[in-house]
Amino acid sequence: MKFRYKSIVFLFISIVGMISCSDEEEAFATPVPDATGIFVDDRDGITYPWARYGDQEWMTDNMRFQTTEGAFRPDLTPVKPIYYDDGRNRKYYDNYGGLYDFTAANAAVPDGWRLPTNEDWNRLADRVGPYITEAIDLQFGGFYITAESYSQQPIDFYAGVYGFYWTATTDETKSENNFAFCRKIVYNKSGYEQKSIAKGHLLNVRCVRDVK
CATH class of the missing domain: 1.20.5 (Single alpha-helices involved in coiled-coils or other helix-helix interfaces)
Known part of the structure; x- marks a missing residue:
């Protein structure tokens, strides 16, 4: 008994x-946005879809604006006929947009939008939970390091495995304000990680704006 x-x-x-x-x-x-739309960047005519969650609108594609401020990859300069071009840079750009250092990331943001802060990312996560990748269609565009020991790596070396996205929030616990926070996603994990990373690394960029 x-x-x-x-x-x-x-x-x-x-x-x-x-x-x-x-x-x-x-x-x-799995989150359903409150509204969706298209934004046209008048600097280069590129269009970006966006999704609204609560009082924020997030771009659902990576920034592609080729800023001359800071460091930007990939190099899309036409290759001279005498050199072999495997099209890797163009394919990366078409699939994942641009990779920006912290300076370039801020310069790439169009008028009316902003580079999301830690708080912005956290507010989105509070609303959509572990489905943040699906909510704004985050991509696994990898990252790029310009240091000499890494500079020969192909632009798509980490693509398909990791996604790294800048925040506008500097990590003030690190010396000389040379680090900022980012969001990292991994292809076989839900949610994201908050990381502190050197501002010289090149990451993807998403933009956010407040609903008017």
């Missing part, structure tokens, strides 16, 4: 646990 009682209690706890997990998943179902 005692064994039977314990079995019933265990079964009850298991059912409650399953319901709790189901409720938690339901609380953060």
